[in-house]
Structures are given as structure tokens and as C-alpha cells.
Amino acid sequence: MERLQKAISESGYTSRRKAEELIRNGKVLVNGKLITEMGYQVSGNDTITVEGTTINREEKEYILLYKPRGVVTTTSDEKKRKTVLDLIDTKKRIYPVGRLDYDTTGVLLLTNDGELTNLLIHPSNDVEKVYVAKVEGILSKDDIIKLSKGVIVDGKKTAKAVVKVEKVDKKNNVSYIKLIIHEGRNHQVKKMFESLGYTVIKLKRENFAFLNLNGLKSGEYRYLSTHEVKMLYSLAKKKKA
Ligand code: URA
Secondary structure, three states: OEEHHHHHHHOOOOOHHHHHHHHHOOOEEEOOEEOOOOOOEEOOOOOEEEOOEEOOOOOOOEEEEEEOOOOEOOOOOOOOOOEHHHHOOOOOOOEEOOOOOOOEEEEEEEEOOHHHHHHHHOOOOOOOEEEEEEEEOOOOHHHHHHHHHOOEEOOEEOOOOEEEEEEEEOOOOEEEEEEEEOOOOOOHHHHHHHOOOOOEEEEEEEEEOOEEOOOOOOOOEEEOOHHHHHHHHHHHHHHHO
């Protein structure tokens, strides 16, 4: 059993606070009956209708995938390319939390928990992401400082980042740079390097919050523990507060 407002927000329909408003305003039915009582308890078998729409009450699933290169981060692709969902054996309607490019590898979270997704991708919710980029060229000290202070991407300065040079391969003229960022703009890491004239050859996300790739090979996935889910919730809520 769980509280009606929680069941609504978990479905991804809206936030918990807005769900409470909807209940109060008489917009929610449980098994066809109008419920305005806050904290009304529902089970997985109850049908919840919000503003005329029946919400998804699937049991929640949380998956950490080591995304390989050459798969798209969507639930279906019009060009019929392989998607991250093709790598996962599930009947649940899970979807990726955020996006990694077709050629980017690394940590990708998938879930059908709309509440957690909304909390994690909310712009105010600066979840830490760690990337390692293989970059053409050798970065100057100046450029490293620029990256860490923020560069202009799509007309807007990026937030401060932690930048570490992991390895420099002078012979092949490439560098491996670790970048710790909190934003999640479109193609952000590649564009950050591009803004200084460098091309990213390979990109890997090593961490999403405290989640890493330990124990997984490329293309493999595992389920999050209850504890990890709780930690994600508390981290996301703390940041949002
Ligand atoms: N930044 C990028 O440029 N690409 C990704 O896939 C993730 C972050």
C-alpha cells in the first residue's frame, strides 16, 4: 500500500506536490470513485485516474546499463538502429534517465519511476557526472583552466567543472581528460571541447552520482539495490530543496 499522491508522482504524471493539489481539487478517481482525502492508501491493483487519464501503476524497476557504442538512447528509433532497450530483457515500460550519444559509452540509468526521473533531470538538480574524453591534440594549461571555469556552449556559459588530465599521448597527439560536471546539456562535453577547438574522439561516462561501472562489461546491466534507489531519492531531494 502507498499514499495516493506518491502513486501518482511515481507514474511520472506530475510531482508529488502537484498530485496533492489535483487530489484536493477533485481531479483524482480511485477505481472510479472520487477521492479528495490526502494520504489515501492505494494498492498496486487499484486503478487511478487523474484528470481523465489512467496512470501507469507498474512495479518500479531500476537498471544500470553499461551503454556500449553504437546504440541510441531512446525507447524506439525511426531509423531502426539498435536502442538501449534492445539490450535489456524486461517487460516493463522503462526508459533512459537523460541521454548518452550514439557513440558515447558508460553509465546509463533506466527506470519506469517517473518521480525519480523528474527529480534527477530537473535543471536545479545538479547530479554529478564523471566523463573521460579522448581528445585530439594536447590541451594547453590555459585551455584546461578555461574548461574548469566555464566555456560558452550554445550561447551560455557552462558551470564550473573539475578537469584532470589523465594521460597525454604525445606520439599519437591525443589526451585523455577527466571532466566532472553537474549540468546535463545536449552534447555538453563534446561542445565544451569544441568551443576551444578540440575534437572528442571517444567519450565515456564513468559515474552518474555514486553509480559506476564496477563489475559490468560493456553492454551488461544490473538492477539497483533498494538502498541505491533510496540514496538517489535523498540526493535528488536534497539538491532540489
Ligand atoms: N556530453 C556529450 O557530449 N555527449 C554525451 O553523450 C554525454 C555528455
